[in-house]
Amino acid sequence: MADVLKHQGNFHWKGVEVLDYKNEGTHFQSVTRQILSKGHHELPAELRYFEIAPAGYSTLERHEHEHLIVVLKGRGQALSGAEIVTLDPFDVVRIPSAVWHQFRASRGEPLGFLCLVHKDRDRPQRPEVEQLAQLQSDPVIAAFVRS
Ligand code: MN
Numbered sequence: 087m088a089d090v091l092k093h094q095g096n097f098h099w100k101g102v103e104v105l106d107y108k109n110e111g112t113h114f115q116s117v118t119r120q121i122l123s124k125g126h127h128e129l130p131a132e133l134r135y136f137e138i139a140p141a142g143y144s145t146l147e148r149h150e151h152e153h154l155i156v157v158l159k160g161r162g163q164a165l166s167g168a169e170i171v172t173l174d175p176f177d178v179v180r181i182p183s184a185v186w187h188q189f190r191a192s193r194g195e196p197l198g199f200l201c202l203v204h205k206d207r208d209r210p211q212r213p214e215v216e217q218l219a220q221l222q223s224d225p226v227i228a229a230f231v232r233s
Pocket residue numbers: 147148149153187210
């Protein structure tokens with residue numbers, strides 16, 4: 087039998103709850119999360135939809151697992167390792183293993199994107215003081231990151 091989540095308009099899917107991005111923390115701003123698939127034995131990947139409100143941002147973090155992102159709505163930017171990339175609708179971005187990353191919505195528009203991850207994954211790490219200082223030694227990255 088087909089397993090279909092019907093889109094109900096405006097980036098909401100039938101029966102899917104709009105959750106907080108994370109349970110706690112002040113190191114991110116204005117982000118919601120919807121879990122579209124928890125993955126299955128033959129396809130062990132979780133598919134989520136995140137939406138960052140205008141001027142909001144995700145946590146600056148890194149981890150061993152990778153992200154595959156598909157932008158669906160709005161505009162923004164992402165830090166991935168030493169690079170800051172612009173994000174526009176339907177762009178596809180891979181965040182490799184172990185690189186520092188952070189997503190930001192533009193000032194005027196939200197940023198909504200699908201994010202695929204392995205269903206069994208390590209916990210994100212936030213930068214230590216020295217790691218943050220190292221990242222911020224690049225002035226472009228220093229101006230971009232929020233922590
Ligand atoms: Mn991440």
